[in-house]
Amino acid sequence: MTESAAEPKNTKHVVIVGGGFAGLHCARKVAADPNIRVTLLDKHNYQQFQPLFYQVATSLLSASNIAFNLRSTLIRHPNVDVKLVEVVSVDLNSRTVHTAQGAQYQGDYLVLAAGSEANFFNTPGAVEHTYPLYSLHNAESLRSRILAMLESADADHSLIDKGALNFVIVGAGPTGTEMSGAFADVLQSWKQRKAVHKAFWDLPLDRAQVYLVDAGHAVLSAFSTKAQEYATRTLTQRGVQIRLHTKVEEVGDGHVTLSDGTRILTRTVIWAGGLKASSISGLKTGRGGRIDVEADLTVPGVPGVYALGDFANISGKDGQPLPQLGSVAQQSGNWCAKNILLDVAGKPSEAFRYLDKGIMAMIGRDAAVAEVGEHRHEVEGAIAFAAWLGVHAALLTSTMAKIEAFMEWAWWYFGGARDDIVLDRSEELQVNWNEDTEEMADVSKQPQTAGQRRSA
Ligand SMILES: Cc1cc2nc3c(=O)[nH]c(=O)nc-3n(C[C@H](O)[C@H](O)[C@H](O)COP(=O)(O)OP(=O)(O)OC[C@H]3O[C@@H](n4cnc5c(N)ncnc54)[C@H](O)[C@@H]3O)c2cc1C
Structure with missing residues (x-):
């Protein structure tokens, strides 16, 4: 007790x-x-700012930008006791x-x-082989996996044929869309000879593929048709391959199988498919x-x-x-x-009234959609992008976190290299590149699950 x-x-x-x-x-x-x-x-002994997990996963922000110690946050309240x-x-x-x-x-x-x-909706292999994005630990594991794939492919270009640079994102809601957009920015930065390309100058990053898969009919289904079309157009222009009306049937250690029969070789499947x-x-x-x-x-x-x-x-x-x-x-x-x-105080309670300020999603540099207020006034492009930055900075917990996040974003915006590319979880490098053939030869083999590696 x-x-x-x-x-x-x-x-x-x-x-x-x-x-x-x-x-x-x-x-x-x-x-x-x-x-x-x-x-x-x-x-956890910290509050985690989930809307920015994908920016940690893509090395744009570091963990300390989006996680805040609960005791420090509540330091002015001596009548609050925090227990881990x-x-x-x-x-x-x-x-x-x-x-x-x-x-x-x-x-x-x-x-x-x-x-x-x-929520993996009982999709075979999803628990074991996908990267969800619901904790800081998830975001850091995913960042290490992405870096591990870049490092592995850089050391041995033949691994690109085995899916090292194929990234599959399941679920085209705000999380999946923002994640695809961030990947697309990395590809863009390659074309512009910036950031990741400077670090991985020997890696043919033009061979990287980003797939966004969703069983539904649209990207960002909760948004208006106009916003959906804008998001689809922007992502496609930036190189993302969008597969709608398509379910993920099964995920393996080295592949994903879609409902239209397509089999994509990949070592990085990101689960943004439900909660x-x-x-x-x-x-x-x-x-x-x-x-x-x-x-x-x-x-x-x-x-x-x-x-x-x-x-x-x-x-x-x-x-x-x-x-x-x-x-x-x-x-x-x-x-x-x-x-x-x-x-x-012995008074009756009151019914909750939600003040709807609208919804927004980042699609990448200079591209976002926002539907402002209850009546969903639509904004897209650079203005929505600026609004997204402002709203998310305002939501961050401490003044220091706001300043640091803004500095990181400004650095990114003006083309600075992402330097948070330390591969600190070496387990993400451990990949059996011959998975498919060995899987058939030895069905009793029980590899460590992604869930075990990433439990948080
Ligand atoms: C990747 C991602 C992107 C998102 N983007 C946006 C966005 O752009 N805009 C937006 O408005 N919303 C966004 N959301 C949704 C938003 O983050 C959530 O709606 C919000 O965090 C919910 O707040 P909460 O306090 O209910 O739960 P949480 O913020 O999840 O907090 C729950 C807390 O409970 C703790 N906890 C859980 N289980 C236990 C347990 N058994 N024992 C003790 N502690 C426990 C957790 O550690 C956590 O600290 C996003 C969510 C995700 C995952």
Whole structure:
């Protein structure tokens, strides 16, 4: 049992699971009341800024630009205690959570904000052989794998025929589109004799191929037709091969098989194909494995228990669940804190109202799409690109992080070399280049899975 010692009788205890956008905003706001004590539980000791994972994966930003220590972030709140633990189960009725480390935490209020994880939709081989992009660890592993492929192909050009420079991205939503655009920028920089080309001057990077595969009918399906067409046109012009109406049937150690029968040799498959709520037992889940909530963000039938952000199905004005976005998470975190403070004051809670500021996606240098506000005023190209940089810098947690990220972006924009190209995870170099033939010869062979290498 992990509970602190004596405390004033009127102090209320709020236990928050997850220090992401939702949990952190809730913690900060509720802790402004000195009569409240907060315990924030997270399996990482940092907040990770997921929208910029793909920039870490493509060496544009370093990990320290997008991960922020939770204790430092909350240093001004002495009534918040951060614990590095993994929550494995919940008892809703007693508002108690149990951790993998054997501890339990019970609060007057329990806030569930554990976010999402990759959903592989039972695609054979996807867990073992793809790179998801849902944690900092994932992003760093992917960066090392990309660098490992460049290094391997540079040392032995014949590996290009075995797929060393083929990169397959599964899912053409914002994450997959942004990732493809970043790859396309690397290819562009080769054409302009910049960045990666300067470092890998002996590597025929013109042979690199980037595939963006999606079972749906469009790139960026949540955006307008005009934005979809702009994104498709821009990516195609920059060399990305887009395969729509196409499912990934199976992923192997050295290939991916598509529903139209195409087999692409590749050692780097990036999974941006879907997400589900983080797995914690003891919860009744609804659509997307998420927790359905009432209008005031409480879990039905259990007053004092809230679910927020990506972890929850929060209804919008039209009754449909709101999308998994940073802005939904932030606003629900603040609103939950407000409702807890109302409850502590003996007042009724209020129904959550989401202020829709719009959606945006980066497609590459000077190219982005933005649909601003509830009425989706459309902007694309360089203006949307500038807006994207501004919005994401503003969302970063500390002033120093904002300045550093801006400096990195400016450096990139004006053609500076990416120097965060240290291959620090040597396991990503370990590739069996004869996989297909050996796989047929010895089916009992059990290689270490990508999931084991990249568990985070
Ligand atoms: C690659 C990517 C790109 C994205 N791009 C954008 C974008 O451009 N714009 C946008 O608005 N949104 C974007 N999103 C979505 C946005 O990042 C999420 O909606 C937002 O992070 C959700 O916040 P959250 O607090 O609900 O969850 P998270 O931010 O995921 O935080 C959950 C926290 O819970 C912790 N946790 C999970 N399980 C446990 C456990 N069992 N025990 C203890 N702790 C646990 C995690 O460590 C994490 O710190 C993107 C997401 C991804 C993955």
